[in-house]
Amino acid sequence: MRSIVPIARLLLVALFLFSAPNHFKAQTIAYAAQQGVPFASILVPLSGLLALAGGLSVLIGWHARAGAWLLVAFLVPVTLMMHAFWAVPDPMMRQIQMAFFMKNLAMLGGALLIAYWGAGPVSLDERAQPRPVKEAVAVRAVA
Secondary structure: OOOHHHHHHHHHHHHHHHHHHHHHOHHHHHHHHHOOOOOHHHHHHHHHHHHHHHHHHHHHOOOHHHHHHHHHHHHHHHHHHHOOHHHOOOHHHHHHHHHHHHHHHHHHHHHHHHHHHOOOOOOHHHHHOOOOOOHHHHHHHHO
16 A cells, blocks of 8 residues: 555646746746736746646655655645636636636645655655664663
């Protein structure tokens, strides 16, 4: 069952890793500016860096708690600025933006779980933890 955890981390961060390069494209920056994102030429590429760094950190489980907080820092403003479904007048577009908003909330929940519990098994964080000394070895060392 340990192998489920890295698969789950991959599924959680796949969207961040695949979408991060788009944050450096002029089209994406222009769209964010049109949506009202202030300083889009700075904040959109910065959000791409957050998504990439956080996604890679969680994926390989290296400082995964910090990486998860990077994803939280990405998700909160992006969700509120880019998927404000309550402000969309067209009913069809409102539904689409609500779906994106809810998707981001689900990813936020996953990121918060990693932020609290850490990467779990099969991760670099797990490998960095000191291994418990077996009782028999400890008893022989004392005797």
